Amino acid sequence: MKLAFIGIGNVGFALANRLQNAGHDVVIAANEITDSVQKAVDNNPQLSVMEIQNAINYAEVVFLATPFSANQEILKNVHFAGKTLIDCTNPVGPGITHGLQSEISGGEKVQQWAPTAQVVKAFTIYGFENFANSTYSNYNVKPVMLLAGNDKTAKQKVTELCTDLGFEAFDTGNIDQALHLEHLTLLWVKMVRRDKHHPNFVWAKLEK
Template identity: 65%
Template sequence: MKLAFIGIGNVGFALANNLQKRGHKIIVAHNDSNNKTVKEALMKNNGFSTTKVQEAINNSEAVFLAVPFFAAEELLKPLKFNGKPLIDCTNPVGKGISHGLESEISGAEKIQEWANDAKVVKAYTIYGFENLINSSFSNYNVKPVMLIAGNFKASKSLVSALNEDLGFMTLDTGNLDQSLHLEHMTLLWVKMVRRDGHHPNFTWAYLEKQQ
């Protein structure tokens, strides 16, 4: 599958690098050839191709958005997605590790508003990038769960297939407004790790009893 990445920092690179290893073609989308993050990503993996953002969208089957949330509006509004899946990996983290939209609406719903012809799926936000580099927990006979949310069934099915490649079990939490609660899970993880010193090598799992 051809996958475009808008943003190739810690989160974007971890996802792109692992997906390339599993046979996907990665297009790094950028409009600045001198971008430091893009240069660093290409030094670490010269198998990525690069092109302008709109061209990358046009030539891909799905697009990952992994830029700082508060840079997304200006970036997204001029772009045309023509109904393609847009995988929202952003987090609206505000001052003091708070919800940057005051929990009134999810960041993913704002992403859908700004990219109104895309089919947005929230994913890859409830853990830090460390668990996207390596999702394996060999001491347990269970996969970590990746919680997703979105309004479009086909786009969520595509993300579920990518999750399988990345070593995650998928749990579809429902429509895109559920992203607000996923973003609060992000804040829980970030406060534990980045603020309070818990090690980052942990994830959530989904355990279901037989009926």
């Protein structure tokens, strides 16, 4: 699959690197060579760089892995023409609170800012450590990846990528469910980044 990454920091690179190694055609969407872009290319020379709109035009699926505060400015000048946009971002406010006061999800805001995209919230409920390595070999279940979005076809594409990354995808519903996924992210982040729990833990889906 042809994939483009807007944002190539810890989360973006962990996902891009593994998906490129899994056989996907991955490009970094950037209008200039920033330190993070150069670091990503240095660490995986198979990653190429295109200007943002050109990368979107090239890709089948686009990942948004920027700081949430940058999203509106980035998205206002680009067009997706119905393509899948995976929102990997989280609106984190002071004290690790929800940055939109839980009145609306960041995923819904991304859908508003990118109205020509089919937005799917995914790859947000853990830190980058579990995107770089999702293997838990002592268990006979895969880590779950919860996702939300309004378009079934877009969510199927994301499900395929989840599988390639070693996750079991679970569709939680429409994009308004992103609010609850963002709170689950805050739980993980508070446990790990604030309270110093080790990052090597995940959620799993058990169903009768």
